[in-house]
Amino acid sequence: MDYQNRVGSKKGGGGLASWSQTNANLRERQRKLALESIDLAKDPYIFKNHLGLFECKLCLTTHVNDGSYLSHTQGRKHQLNLARREAKERESRRHDVDLSQQQSATGTESQPLKRKTPKIGRPGYNIMKVKDPLTRQLGLTFHLEFPEIALDEVPRYRFMSAFEQRVDLPPDKRFQYLIISAEPYENCAFKIDAREIDQRNGRFWTYFDKDTKDYYLQLFFNNTPRRPAASLPAAPVKNN
Ligand SMILES: [Zn+2]
Structure with missing residues (x-):
């Protein structure tokens, strides 16, 4: 003007x-x-x-x-401390929520609540949305708690396309899944945008605190859009 x-x-x-x-x-x-x-x-x-x-x-x-x-x-040290701080702050609030969720999840209200010996189901978790102030990339920090993790076990992750998985049907190519597993817990699958993840050095990291049994994973999405859907791998085909 x-x-x-x-x-x-x-x-x-x-x-x-x-x-x-x-x-x-x-x-x-x-x-x-x-x-x-x-x-x-x-x-x-x-x-x-x-x-x-x-x-x-x-x-x-x-x-x-x-x-x-x-x-x-933007460094790992700060991001990790940030995630830890956030986790700690949620801890007290979460405890109450957990109890009420467990109660309602059992369905039968008369069933007594077992606090000291939780079944090995899904781990407790929280997810934080993060944004890189410099690159404007959006990302996620996952924090999972594995207090009962098996001895010498380290949580593992893997990404799965919508077409690889067989749980969330029909497959929606706009999403991918991050699966985190640690024995003897059930695998956790997180449904996230099917955008390319920034794999440059240090941008994607995981950390397992062997003392507290806390597991952290942070990812940033690339700003560039994902390749067209046509180039995505097709669903596996059985050979018989
Ligand atoms: Zn710092």
Whole structure:
């Protein structure tokens, strides 16, 4: 739009602020804009100390500027601490919810609740939506709890296309499935968008905490759309 030639607008109008003020305002505006767009302003963990350095209160790390703080927040260490913190915060709330869910899941209300010896069914889990403030990629952090996991067992994952699986029918090519398994738990399948997952170094990671038996998996979707459906593998065909 051409503001200069709009009716009522004067060239150089409204110029009461001095040049330096204007510049300072502009800088401040740009800075705010940048902070907003990368959500640093909302980041509860960033802290500017008396030396002008940026600290991550979550990881207890120090960074020379907000840019390097930002790249720190994309690293595995920060992401993992973030997931852990989130999991911890949910823990107390979840416990109550779990109990009521178990109760309603049994169907018969008279059935006593066994708290100390849970059946080996599905593990407790939560999923966090994440967004990379730099690349704008959307992602998911999965957190599963395997307190009764078998000795020396490490949870495993695998991705499955809609056509590979035989549970959620008819197959819907818009989705894929992330299956996480750990003996003696039932396999968990999470239905997620059938978008390409960013497999670049460090972008996709899993972590199993052998002490707490917490399992974490984080993925980011590529921004580019998935290849056309025609190139997807077809359903397996039996040879007889
Ligand atoms: Zn951090």
